[in-house]
């Protein structure tokens with residue numbers, strides 16, 4: 001059982017007093033100061049958010065809930081109280097209001113701050129990215145009283161849509177176009193496994209000759225692809241992901257899960273390398 005350093009239900013006033021009396025208690029990193037937040041690198045924060053959070057969270061006012069809740073207004077909210085999102089009992093009972101320090105702790109180790117939370121991240125956000133990410137989050141969710149650094153944004157090469165995808169998102173491109181995407185589809189009639197190869201010409205081929213498809217990146221920078229000829233029901237499906245969410249190269253048999261249709265679960269992963277054509 002994890003042992004909280006203080007009762008989670010302690011009234012806010014008690015917590016504040018304890019924090020003042022015991023500034024050095026525990027091994028928790030210091031909360032970022034306002035100066036650190038205002039001066040944080042916006043592009044670095046945005047890149048970290050896009051790569052590590054955007055697959056599960058939207059930020060804009062009125063944005064939808066994905067696997068995780070929309071984060072607009074999160075800094076003034078009780079944990080686990082996002083309207084329209086079914087938060088875990090652990091998060092709803094955490095009993096704190098989000099602030100920059102807690103956000104840093106959460107993106108370092110979600111289950112350490114909130115044991116039992118349903119949010120899982122594949123690795124802690126690297127230390128150098130934490131404050132920039134939280135500052136970016138505050139700017140984009142209505143919590144910052146300082147402006148976005150317009151000059152920094154103009155210099156970001158990934159924003160220049162006139163440049164080819166492989167220059168804007170080189171790590172995404174290299175990862176997907178040189179490795180094998182491995183699928184496991186669970187259907188009421190049984191399980192089907194197959195591999196897919198995303199090709200630079202926009203086609204998708206497979207180790208199963210019946211399966212083929214295509215992919216494209218749309219104007220919102222979402223990577224969308226369609227596969228057909230899958231030897232199961234459904235025999236075709238489409239999936240879309242923010243391309244920036246795919247920019248950290250990862251290898252694992254199961255990296256994402258989706259439901260192409262009711263009762264069917266699709267697991268996707270990426271394996272190193274791919275067979276050479278004709279080999």
Ligand code: HEC
Pocket residue numbers: 049052053054055056057067068069071074078079080081082086087088089090091098106107116117118119120121125137
């Ligand atoms: C794989 C999906 C996934 C990723 C990636 C992810 N989250 Fe989450 N996040 C969730 C889920 C699911 C919840 C709800 C957790 C619960 O109910 O216990 C959540 C909850 C949260 C909450 C609390 C919301 C509330 O209502 O109190 C915050 C804040 C948050 N995430 C921020 C982030 C940040 C910042 C990142 C990137 C470092 C991130 N998340 C990455 C899925 C994800």
